[in-house]
Amino acid sequence: xxxxxxxxxxxxxxxxxxxxxxxxxxxxxxxxxxxxxxxxxxxxxxxxxxxxxxxxxxxxxxxxxxxxxxxxxxxxxxxxxxxxxxxxxxxxxxxxxxxxxxxxxxxxxxxxxxxxxxxxxxxxxxxxxxxxxxxxxxxxxxxxxxxxxxxxxxxxxxxxxxxxxxxxxxxxxxxxxxxxxxxxxxxxxxxxxxxxxxxxxxxxxxxxxxxxxxxxxxxxxxxxxxxxxxxxxxxxxxxxxxxxxxxxxxxxxxxxxxxxxxxxxxxxxxxxxxxxxxxxxxxxxxxxxxxxxxxxxxxxxxxxxxxxxxxxxxxxxxxxxxxxxxxxxxxxxxxxxxxxxxxxxxxxxxxxxxxxxxxxxxxxxxxxxxxxxxxxxxxxxxxxxxxxxxxxxxxxxxxxxxxxxxxxxxxxxxxxxxxxxxxxxxxxxxxxxxxxxxxxxxxxxxxxxxxxxxxxxxxxxxxxxxxxxxxxxxxxxxxxxxxxxxxxxxxxxxxxxxxxxxxxxxxxxx
Ligand SMILES: [Ca+2]
Numbered sequence: 001x002x003x004x005x006x007x008x009x010x011x012x013x014x015x016x017x018x019x020x021x022x023x024x025x026x027x028x029x030x031x032x033x034x035x036x037x038x039x040x041x042x043x044x045x046x047x048x049x050x051x052x053x054x055x056x057x058x059x060x061x062x063x064x065x066x067x068x069x070x071x072x073x074x075x076x077x078x079x080x081x082x083x084x085x086x087x088x089x090x091x092x093x094x095x096x097x098x099x100x101x102x103x104x105x106x107x108x109x110x111x112x113x114x115x116x117x118x119x120x121x122x123x124x125x126x127x128x129x130x131x132x133x134x135x136x137x138x139x140x141x142x143x144x145x146x147x148x149x150x151x152x153x154x155x156x157x158x159x160x161x162x163x164x165x166x167x168x169x170x171x172x173x174x175x176x177x178x179x180x181x182x183x184x185x186x187x188x189x190x191x192x193x194x195x196x197x198x199x200x201x202x203x204x205x206x207x208x209x210x211x212x213x214x215x216x217x218x219x220x221x222x223x224x225x226x227x228x229x230x231x232x233x234x235x236x237x238x239x240x241x242x243x244x245x246x247x248x249x250x251x252x253x254x255x256x257x258x259x260x261x262x263x264x265x266x267x268x269x270x271x272x273x274x275x276x277x278x279x280x281x282x283x284x285x286x287x288x289x290x291x292x293x294x295x296x297x298x299x300x301x302x303x304x305x306x307x308x309x310x311x312x313x314x315x316x317x318x319x320x321x322x323x324x325x326x327x328x329x330x331x332x333x334x335x336x337x338x339x340x341x342x343x344x345x346x347x348x349x350x351x352x353x354x355x356x357x358x359x360x361x362x363x364x365x366x367x368x369x370x371x372x373x374x375x376x377x378x379x380x381x382x383x384x385x386x387x388x389x390x391x392x393x394x395x396x397x398x399x400x401x402x403x404x405x406x407x408x409x410x411x412x413x414x415x416x417x418x419x420x421x422x423x424x425x426x427x428x429x430x431x432x433x434x435x436x437x438x439x440x441x442x443x444x445x446x447x448x449x450x451x452x453x454x455x456x457x458x459x460x461x462x463x464x465x466x467x468x469x470x471x472x473x474x475x476x477x478x479x480x481x482x483x484x485x486x487x488x489x490x491x492x493x494x495x496x497x498x499x500x501x502x503x504x505x506x507x508x509x510x
Pocket of ligand 1: 225226230231232233234235236237238
């Protein structure tokens with residue numbers, strides 16, 4: 001089996017590794033990986049065509065749980081995701097693998113797409129699938145027995161990759177955790193380009209900058225937090241869709257306007273357009289807008305400079321430009337390019353197929369999204385859930401195999417005022433702040449343990465308890481805990497300590 005691979009690394013770390021780094025540059029994943037248990041490491045290339053190859057690594061702990069996992073990537077990266085391999089191997093004793101998706105580069109750099117039709121396919125789906133197939137074989141060879149269960153653990157592009165596996169290779173994984181998925185790649189890239197370059201372009205009179213968003217975000221909190229169905233004023237908007245902010249009082253024309261913190265009518269219009277769904281000029285739905293409150297988070301991405309994958313996707317895949325070019329398009333041209341992208345799906349990168357009955361008949365799918373996502377509008381995850389329901393004709397037993405969690409006050413995959421640490425993808429060692437690890441190592445506070453229980457014992461998670469740590473560092477202690485509810489339920493405050501999860505219950509509101 002190994003003859004098909006170009007192996008570049010086989011090493012047994014019998015004493016574990018305190019600080020793992022590579023001897024080559026990984027611009028997408030430069031962070032060191034700390035406190036690894038004893039494991040065997042294998043790194044190799046898969047030659048996927050005469051003009052493309054895929055790098056992957058599989059790390060196999062000496063003390064093995066019998067489980068296999070793969071972690072996903074972010075944006076257009078571009079590198080074996082060593083930092084994210086830490087959680088599965090260190091916390092769950094899983095054999096874990098990751099791929100570079102066929103190239104080495106940062107999450108925002110799409111120049112690898114240039115003149116690389118095979119590399120585009122590697123990025124679209126092939127790198128992940130083949131890495132899964134080969135890694136499972138390597139695991140079986142190493143332990144002399146196959147892994148009993150296989151798990152996908154990813155957020156953002158990692159969510160897209162997990163859903164692509166569900167759609168194309170339903171046998172690869174038994175449990176798939178797909179967070180804040182970039183699943184409708186063509187439409188998402190259209191949205192990130194358009195919302196920055198057209199709606200909030202730097203040279204337009206309605207341009208909004210960070211300090212404008214601070215002013216707006218503060219008013220949105222006043223109008224949405226602790227109002228209506230939001231049962232507690234805690235700086236977290238429970239359901240941003242249940243609130244329709246009115247920015248009129250921020251207008252410089254309003255009576256008694258604060259001249260240093262007011263907005264022009266053009267700026268107010270820009271904010272409403274950022275919140276609104278995006279449609280082509282013929283009325284076709286393209287993608288959701290951002291949720292109310294996302295603008296208030298520091299990482300809000302609509303700053304007039306489109307995130308790299310947007311323009312690079314259209315320049316090098318849809319238009320198929322053969323040299324580095326600056327991408328520019330108006331609304332009419334974007335309409336045309338979206339149609340071409342829908343028709344051609346270059347690299348087969350879209351992961352929006354809702355017909356996933358083959359997977360749901362045998363596996364478990366857990367999707368989740370922060371309701372204040374600052375990079376990928378939260379609505380995309382909700383949209384896909386509804387698309388699946390519709391495609392499968394609204395099955396009553398959908399929750400037996402597919403559940404979605406919506407997490408208030410959480411930005412893209414993590415961050416924000418919400419309780420975004422719940423043992424999901426992207427966990428870090430305590431020496432690195434313990435990001436994404438839960439307060440307790442049990443299925444109530446840990447998404448991966450919840451998934452394991454669901455797959456292996458048939459016990460589905462009804463809620464997950466997330467935490468926000470003081471200064472976003474677990475070593476400082478816990479600031480607050482919140483239950484995250486299975487959609488469409490939301491957490492309702494029932495009285496008692498507002499920072500304790502037990503003071504809330506998941507209820508159907510709408
Ligand atoms: Ca609230």
